[in-house]
Amino acid sequence: MAGQVIFLLFAFCSVGFTSQLHYSVFEEMRHNSVLGNIGKDLGLGSQDLELRKLRIVSHNKKHNFFNASVDGNMYVIGRIDREEICGSEQVCLLDFEIIIENPVNIFPVTVEVLDINDNAPTFSKDIYEIGISESASAGSRYVLGNAIDPDIGVNSLQSYTLNPNPHFTLGEKIDSEGSKHPELILEQPLDREKDDEYTLILTASDGGKPIKTGTAVIKIEVQDVNDNYPIFSQDTYRISLKEDIAIGSEVLHLNASDKDDGSNADITYSFSHIPENARQTFTMDSETGIIRTKSELDYESTPSYKMSVEAKDGGGLVAKCSIVIQIVDVNDNAPEIMIASLSTPIPEDSLPGTLVALINVKDLDAGKNGEVSCHVTEIFPLQLLQSSNNYYRLVTTGYLDREKNSTYNITLVAEDTGSPPMITTSTIYLQVLDVNDNMPVFDKAVYISYIPEHTSAGTSVLNIHASDLDNNENARVVYSIISTNIDNIPVSSYVSINSITGVIYAQRSYDYEQLREFQFQVMAKDNGSPPLSSNVTVKICIIDKNDNIPKILYPSPDTEESALFEFIPHTAGKGYLVTKVIAMDADSGHNGWLSYHLLQVPEPALVTIGLHTGEIRIGKDLQDTDSLRQKIVVLVKDNGVPSLSATATLNLLVAKNFQQVVPEVRRQPANSDSSSNVTFYLVISIAFISMLFIVIVLIVVVYKCRKSSSPTSLGTLRRNVYPQFTLGCPSEISDTSLPFPFSYDVCVTLDSKQNEIAYLKPVQNVPTDNLIDTDDSHSENVAQVS
Numbered sequence: 211m212a213g214q215v216i217f218l219l220f221a222f223c224s225v226g227f228t229s230q231l232h233y234s235v236f237e238e239m240r241h242n243s244v245l246g247n248i249g250k251d252l253g254l255g256s257q258d259l260e261l262r263k264l265r266i267v268s269h270n271k272k273h274n275f276f277n278a279s280v281d282g283n284m285y286v287i288g289r290i291d292r293e294e295i296c297g298s299e300q301v302c303l304l305d306f307e308i309i310i311e312n313p314v315n316i317f318p319v320t321v322e323v324l325d326i327n328d329n330a331p332t333f334s335k336d337i338y339e340i341g342i343s344e345s346a347s348a349g350s351r352y353v354l355g356n357a358i359d360p361d362i363g364v365n366s367l368q369s370y371t372l373n374p375n376p377h378f379t380l381g382e383k384i385d386s387e388g389s390k391h392p393e394l395i396l397e398q399p400l401d402r403e404k405d406d407e408y409t410l411i412l413t414a415s416d417g418g419k420p421i422k423t424g425t426a427v428i429k430i431e432v433q434d435v436n437d438n439y440p441i442f443s444q445d446t447y448r449i450s451l452k453e454d455i456a457i458g459s460e461v462l463h464l465n466a467s468d469k470d471d472g473s474n475a476d477i478t479y480s481f482s483h484i485p486e487n488a489r490q491t492f493t494m495d496s497e498t499g500i501i502r503t504k505s506e507l508d509y510e511s512t513p514s515y516k517m518s519v520e521a522k523d524g525g526g527l528v529a530k531c532s533i534v535i536q537i538v539d540v541n542d543n544a545p546e547i548m549i550a551s552l553s554t555p556i557p558e559d560s561l562p563g564t565l566v567a568l569i570n571v572k573d574l575d576a577g578k579n580g581e582v583s584c585h586v587t588e589i590f591p592l593q594l595l596q597s598s599n600n601y602y603r604l605v606t607t608g609y610l611d612r613e614k615n616s617t618y619n620i621t622l623v624a625e626d627t628g629s630p631p632m633i634t635t636s637t638i639y640l641q642v643l644d645v646n647d648n649m650p651v652f653d654k655a656v657y658i659s660y661i662p663e664h665t666s667a668g669t670s671v672l673n674i675h676a677s678d679l680d681n682n683e684n685a686r687v688v689y690s691i692i693s694t695n696i697d698n699i700p701v702s703s704y705v706s707i708n709s710i711t712g713v714i715y716a717q718r719s720y721d722y723e724q725l726r727e728f729q730f731q732v733m734a735k736d737n738g739s740p741p742l743s744s745n746v747t748v749k750i751c752i753i754d755k756n757d758n759i760p761k762i763l764y765p766s767p768d769t770e771e772s773a774l775f776e777f778i779p780h781t782a783g784k785g786y787l788v789t790k791v792i793a794m795d796a797d798s799g800h801n802g803w804l805s806y807h808l809l810q811v812p813e814p815a816l817v818t819i820g821l822h823t824g825e826i827r828i829g830k831d832l833q834d835t836d837s838l839r840q841k842i843v844v845l846v847k848d849n850g851v852p853s854l855s856a857t858a859t860l861n862l863l864v865a866k867n868f869q870q871v872v873p874e875v876r877r878q879p880a881n882s883d884s885s886s887n888v889t890f891y892l893v894i895s896i897a898f899i900s901m902l903f904i905v906i907v908l909i910v911v912v913y914k915c916r917k918s919s920s921p922t923s924l925g926t927l928r929r930n931v932y933p934q935f936t937l938g939c940p941s942e943i944s945d946t947s948l949p950f951p952f953s954y955d956v957c958v959t960l961d962s963k964q965n966e967i968a969y970l971k972p973v974q975n976v977p978t979d980n981l982i983d984t985d986d987s988h989s990e991n992v993a994q995v996s
Contacts, residue, residue, distance in 0.1 A: 231308070233284070234322040237292040242285050245321070248308060249282025252317065256281040261312065266319075267550060267570065268306045275304060276321070292323045293360040297485075298516065300362055307570075307599060309550060314568055316601055327365040327418025331357035333426035334483040334518075338412075340394065340428060341526025344402040345435040351381060352394040353530055356518070357414030357424050358483055364417035373411045378430075380412075385445050387532060394428065402432040436474040436525025440466040446532040453507040454540045461492060464499035466521035466529055473524030482530060484517040491515065492535075501533070509539040510574045541579040541628025546572050547636040550601070555641035558610040566592060567604040567638055571624045579628040587621045592640075594622075604638070612642040613679040646684040646738025650676035652746040657732075659714075662753045663722035671705070672714040672748065676734035684738040687712075692731040692745065701730045705750070714748065722754040723796050756801040756850025762858045764792040776826075778838075780866040783831050788817065791824035791858055793846040803849035809857060810843035817862070819844060826860070838864035 231252075233245050249259045259282050266284075268274040277287045296302035302323040307316050338355050359367040370392040372380035377400065381393040392412060408430040415423045442464070449462055468475040479499040481489070492515070493504045499521070515535040522528045551568035573580040584602050586594050591608045604620070618640040625633045652674065659672035678685040689712045694701050707714050714732075728750055735743035776789045795802040806824040811817060817840070818829045824846070832838070840862040847855035 231317055231319045232322070233319065234324055235286070235290065236324045236326050237290045238326060238328055239286045239290060241287065241289075245276070245284045245286070247282045248278055248284050248317075252310075254282070254310075259310070262310045263312070264308065264310050266306055267309055267548075269572065276306070278308070290323055292325050293329065295323060297512075298360065298362070309568070311551060311568075314551070314565065314597075314603070316597065316599060318599060325362045325365050327361055327416060327420075327422060329360045329365075330422035331359040331367045331414035331416055331424035333357045333412075333414065333424055334481075335426060337427045337429060339431065339526070340528070341431045341433040341436065342396065342400055343435040343437060343525070344400050344432050345437065346396050346400065348396055348398055350396040351383075352396070353383070353528060354392040354394055354412060354428060355426060355482055355520075356389065356391045357426070359414070359416050359422075359424075361416060361418070366416055367414055368417040369415050371413045371415065373413075375408065375410060377408065378410060385532065387446060387534075389532070391530065394430075400432045406432045408432075431526065433526060436470055436523065436527055438469040438474070438523075439527040440468045440477050440521040440523050440529040442466045442521065442529055442531040444531060446534060448534045448536070450536045450538050451503075451507060452538045452540050453509040454542060455503060455507060457503055457506060459503050461501045461503060461535065462533065464494075464501070464519060464521070464531070466499070466531075468523045468527070470523060470525060474527075476524040477521045479519060479521055482518040482520040485515070487512055488515045488517050488535075492517075494519070507537050509537045509576065510543065513537050513539075539576040539579055541575055541626060541630070541632055543574040543579075544632040545582045545584075545624035545626050545634045546574075547584070547622055547624050547634055548572075549636075549638065552638065554639070555643040556606075556610070557643045557645055558612040559645045559647065560606055560610065562606055562608050564606045565603060566606060566640060569594075569602040569604060569622065571600050571602065573626050573632075575626065575628065579626060581627045582624050583627075584622060584624045587623055590618055590620060592618070592620065610642050612644045612681065613648060615642065616644075616681075617641050644681035644684055646680055646736060646740070646742060648679040648684075649742035649744050650678045650687045650734035650736055651744065652676045652734065654746070657746060657748045658751065659748070660751045660753050661716065661720060663755050664719050664757065665716055667716055667718050669716045670713050671716050671750065674707075674712045674714065674732060674746065674748065676712070676744065676746075678736050680736065680738065684736055686737040687734050688737065690733050690735070692733050694730055696728045696730070697725075701728075704728065705730070707732065720750075720752045722752045722798070723758065725752060727751045754798045754801055756797055756848060756852070756854060758796040758801075759854040760793045760795045760804055760846045760848055760856045762791065762793045762846060762856050764790070765858050765860060767856075767858065775861045775863050778828070778832070778862055778864045780832060780864060782828050782864075784828055786828040788826045788828065788862065789860065790826065791819070791844050791846065791860075793824065793856065793858075795848050797848065797850065801848055801850040804846055805849070807845040807847070808842060809845035810841075812840055812842075816840060817842060832864055838862070840864075 231248070235243075235245055248264065249256055254262075260280050264278055264282065266274075266276060266278050268276075273288055275286060275288045275290055276284055278284050292302045295304070302325075304321045304323060306319055306321075308319055309316055333355050335355055340352055340354075342350075342352065354370075357367055357370070359365070367390065370380055370382065370390070372378065372392075372394075377396065377398050379395045379397050381395045383391045383393050385391060392414075394410075408428075410428040410430065412426045412428050413423050414425070415421050443466075447462060447464075451461060464479055466477050466479070468477055477499075478496050479494060480496055481494060484492075491503060491505050491507065491512075492501055494501045499519075514537060515533075517533050517535075518530055519533060520528050520530045548570045549567055550570050551565075553564075553566055556564065556566060569584065571582050571584045573582045582600060584594065584596075586592070586604075591606060591610055593605055593607045595603045595605060597603055618638075620638040620640060622636045622638065623633060624636075625631050653676070654674075657672060657674050661669075661671050665671070674689065676687050676689070678687055688709050689707050690709060691701060691705065691707050696704060702717070704717055704720075705714050706717050712732075712734075730748055731745045732748050733743050733745050735741050778786070778788055782788075791806055793804055793806075795804055804824075805821050806819050807821075808814070808817070808819050815829050816838075817826055819826050824844075826842075826844070842860050842862065844858045844860065845855055846858065847853045
């Protein structure tokens with residue numbers, strides 16, 4: 211059978227143009243018979259064909275006769291019957307396309323089905339009965355039933371033969387369609403009395419090799435005279451019918467006439483030869499000759515019908531005519547949308563012009579009813595471009611953005627140009643594949659967390675979060691702290707972070723007095739390829755706790771309680787400033803606000819203390835008191851919860867003059883076991899030397915003060931800061947003033963409404979002439995304050 215394949219390649223063009231391939235194949239080729247190699251005909255290797263996914267797209271809804279192998283061979287996969295496919299058409303063509311992807315090429319292919327002699331001529335009847343009047347004269351012609359051979363060309367019906375008989379010979383009549391009809395020619399008059407019946411064998415032969423034949427029996431009945439045949443008005447009736455004609459509609463009313471009378475003029479009608487599909491579609495009333503439809507017509511299945519009708523009178527004379535019915539197409543088929551290729555999901559960073567889908571649109575109707583246009587209904591970043599042979603390409607017009615639209619439902623609308631037009635819709639579901647094009651974004655521009663000091667290590671202090679608009683791995687965020695130093699210590703020693711949850715943990719216990727706040731950078735990085743990241747600033751503020759007790763700067767807690775005295779002149783009146791307790795608190799805010807209270811005082815009415823200033827003043831006039839020695843305890847407490855406190859002890863000495871201080875001091879209680887004469891003389895000596903030094907200093911100060919022309923300068927130094935007085939250092943004894951080698955860096959405001967710190971530091975080159983104020987109008991002595 212391989213020798214029966216004829217191959218013709220008409221044209222081939224380069225990529226981007228449509229190439230026309232033409233093959234010829236004999237019908238009834240056996241299964242898997244090879245027609246040719248498409249790859250060789252197109253100049254493509256077998257490797258190219260496999261990579262480019264060669265496939266065949268058939269237009270025949272019911273049958274697909276061909277397929278292509280991986281190596282490019284096109285072979286037969288179904289039975290090909292030319293008569294079933296094309297009927298009596300002289301040229302039988304099968305059209306389909308070959309699609310090759312990457313890039314897309316479409317090659318129309320036409321296969322011509324060639325006829326073989328696979329059908330023998332057949333008669334519509336096995337037995338033809340003819341009545342011939344005995345009065346028929348020699349040379350009379352009687353039309354016989356013709357044979358039909360669906361083959362074409364030399365394989366079709368070629369000739370008729372009749373078995374030898376002295377009374378009859380065979381003749382032929384060719385109608386306007388070119389069909390041969392056998393005729394029986396009477397050679398000698400018949401004599402019914404001798405023979406009233408004759409039986410002949412009519413043989414129809416085609417021109418095939420080998421020749422195929424068909425036979426029919428002709429029975430001739432010799433009758434009395436019936437010398438008029440029925441006559442049709444036309445040899446061939448041509449009719450056009452719309453395919454949407456209703457079932458039972460009248461197609462044709464045949465009316466053959468006969469000049470005879472009586473029964474010889476009674477005509478009956480019948481189909482002499484009719485194809486099976488026409489027999490299932492049409493019916494005829496034998497009495498009236500009316501032909502009607504009995505099933506729906508379909509132009510797409512059968513565009514035309516051809517049949518023969520005979521009219522027979524009562525005398526047995528028969529007339530024949532041909533009927534050709536042409537079916538007129540109506541727009542009864544909606545366009546068909548076929549997705550030949552679809553790429554989904556498609557990456558969102560696909561370049562503009564990327565092929566998304568290859569779409570084939572067709573309509574089985576003919577003419578304008580089969581002309582189809584296709585478009586999309588919505589506005590997308592996609593465009594439908596028409597290609598050849600009713601193919602459309604759906605391509606991108608720009609970059610896609612999955613974060614805006616992750617899917618597209620693309621509605622395709624195909625509409626023909628019939629009247630009224632028919633519309634078909636189809637939806638393509640396109641999914642957009644995510645790429646890592648969005649960096650993580652933090653919920654806040656800056657994260658601030660307030661943590662109480664002394665929070666234990668491992669405590670969760672803050673939860674940060676960053677979101678990523680991407681999907682899956684591209685949106686999976688990992689957190690990390692950007693390495694840096696805080697006071698030359700790595701930030702990792704202060705905090706750590708859970709890389710998955712973003713929870714920040716304290717790595718140590720924080721002390722507000724050492725570190726009040728610090729900040730660092732946290733990076734959020736996604737898991738894309740390549741990864742994207744962003745940073746955010748995290749600020750940790752330490753909240754103070756009341757964990758520091760007040761520290762008393764004056765009187766110094768290091769001084770022995772028995773050695774601390776404050777001298778009060780006997781003439782001091784109510785409100786006289788004796789001294790000022792100075793304290794500080796390392797805490798801040800409310801925890802550092804200090805208040806001063808008299809915790810222990812023998813005579814409550816004698817002295818008062820400022821609640822916020824710590825100033826100790828005389829509470830009543832002392833004129834009636836010559837000398838007095840009082841020991842008081844001052845309580846300093848902060849404003850924290852719970853409150854913390856410290857105490858200071860002061861000894862107050864009331865005397866008429868400074869010379870009375872030494873005897874009072876000497877009356878300090880001592881250990882009788884350890885006292886001796888040596889100690890007594892030593893104390894006397896020290897007291898005398900000290901008193902002499904003080905007198906000299908007082909004289910010098912008085913002299914300097916009287917000489918000074920700007921006494922107001924002393925006022926700028928008055929800060930109510932008072933000294934310690936120890937018996938061991940007589941040179942340091944001064945009237946309510948600090949020892950002149952020192953000054954206080956006082957940061958405590960006089961109203962004590964702010965928490966400030968005082969630091970004791972040495973002062974160089976302090977002018978001694980400004981240390982003591984001898985002005986009687988001032989009862990306060992002021993020390994140098996820097």
